[in-house]
Amino acid sequence: MGFGFSILGKFFRLGFEPIVTTFNTLINDFIREHKEVDAAALFNEMMEGGICKPDVVTFNVLANGYCLKGNNTGPIQLLKKMEESDYRPDIVVYNTIIHSLCKDTLVVDALNLFSEMTSKGIAPNVITYTSFIHGFCKVGNWKEATRLLNEMVCPELKKLNIREMEEKGCSSDGCTYNK
Template identity: 65%
Template structure:
């Protein structure tokens, strides 16, 4: 577990704490509780720093057990309001991320809708992107796309990360046509794809055995000066081998080597399996 830097009490000035290393969630929330007792209260930035670091520790269940209330987000927000503190967007983003770390997408969505209803906290691109990630993790592509459409109605427009996450989720669910349509939409809006976007599409079409489309995508990647990585090549090698096109697969491996991309064990195993399949078919 990594170290977390949090405020430490300074007797000379309330709310102006030095930083100390805290390595457990329990210690972090001891500091949090001590901060709540101070007068004047430390700034909201200090509280939000703690929430952010706790979310990074990925021990959200421990947070819930410490408060033993209806939910960490609601309990913390309740304390903020009671003490006259106004949560900001970073506070909400951190809490939403915390819920997602515990796979509690419904609670994260409820907090997001609370932000949408209240006029004080406007979701930003991070808020939308975080919740889109949560929906995609659950395979709820419809909800993710709906959220993308909501972004289009707001000042914070969809970015490469939001599009790429949904494209990847669609491809994993073999909804490749929808993924390609979303990809075309992204391009039409002037959002340039990266190797991660292309890898998702390559993986999707290869799952369907569409090696011609995969080859086209690889050529398009190269033509746009996007550097392919090991995954880009090996997924195509595997597909070609399963189609009995071992010679073509070896050509792709040669292309990898020419580009100083070292084939991994999975790539070589695909080639071996491909030759075995080729031998059986040609007995």
């Protein structure tokens, strides 16, 4: 981190303006160094009109950091902040939060977020389905996990088994089977 800030200081001294990717890297490094407060402070500075505005990746990096620390409230608040600030959450942000909620057996909360996501026209993908399959398995709801596995990726193939799905070009991935 010290070296990163040293480079950032040199940017300023040379008259360069860092881009959002620079700040995303610093926020990610703060998270990895267990300095979530510093990551949030840098993010807030960006939101308040600092040197550059955050992008959807910035939100996702911070949301992922919160999720990795077992904090499921922070990412949901970030999602609301995104929407209030006219940023459009993408599938990556939703999947990050849904995965964390399902991992922590908060499947009902994940389903609520899923409804919100799909109502905004964001379609689920293999990661979304795999997260839910994992969540339903963790809470012992094998029937729903199996139903989702059959529905995964291609909703029109709900009644087909995995082999038939793959023959139709809608294959799951290794992660799905491991859950």
